[in-house]
Amino acid sequence: xxxxxxxxxxxxxxxxxxxxxxxxxxxxxxxxxxxxxxxxxxxxxxxxxxxxxxxxxxxxxxxxxxxxxxxxxxxxxxxxxxxxxxxxxxxxxxxxxxxxxxxxxxxxxxxxxxxxxxxxxxxxxxxxxxxxxxxxxxxxxxxxxxxxxxx
Numbered sequence: 001x002x003x004x005x006x007x008x009x010x011x012x013x014x015x016x017x018x019x020x021x022x023x024x025x026x027x028x029x030x031x032x033x034x035x036x037x038x039x040x041x042x043x044x045x046x047x048x049x050x051x052x053x054x055x056x057x058x059x060x061x062x063x064x065x066x067x068x069x070x071x072x073x074x075x076x077x078x079x080x081x082x083x084x085x086x087x088x089x090x091x092x093x094x095x096x097x098x099x100x101x102x103x104x105x106x107x108x109x110x111x112x113x114x115x116x117x118x119x120x121x122x123x124x125x126x127x128x129x130x131x132x133x134x135x136x137x138x139x140x141x142x143x144x145x146x147x148x149x150x151x
Contacts, residue, residue: 029064070121092130119148
């Protein structure tokens with residue numbers, strides 16, 4: 001394979017992976033679990049119900065694609081949280097980030113930094129709330145708890 005063919009192949013693979021990730025995000029963002037009837041892809045909803053922690057994150061009280069911005073250590077950060085649940089009664093916040101990686105641990109350290117940035121920014125708004133962060137690995141539908149560190 002020539003170098004040009006390799007570059008083109010890498011670009012095509014990246015585009016395919018990006019398209020798959022975008023489609024999965026869109027599908028997950030449409031899901032709402034409710035006593036009045038669930039909304040979204042039925043197979044994905046079945047997978048969500050298998051994990052009690054996920055059910056609250058996909059409840060009608062959760063928010064999707066939540067923009068957040070602020071300053072952390074004098075650096076401006078602007079992000080978008082895949083799914084957010086703020087429980088004012090119990091004073092806790094849950095952050096969920098979807099990851100479509102086939103090799104989950106390849107970029108995991110980068111994802112942990114990302115989730116900690118979300119937590120830092122939310123802590124500035126809700127300093128008295130406990131913050132929990134999770135990654136949903138969509139390739140095997142495993143939910144991973146990511147410990148957050150508030151500076």
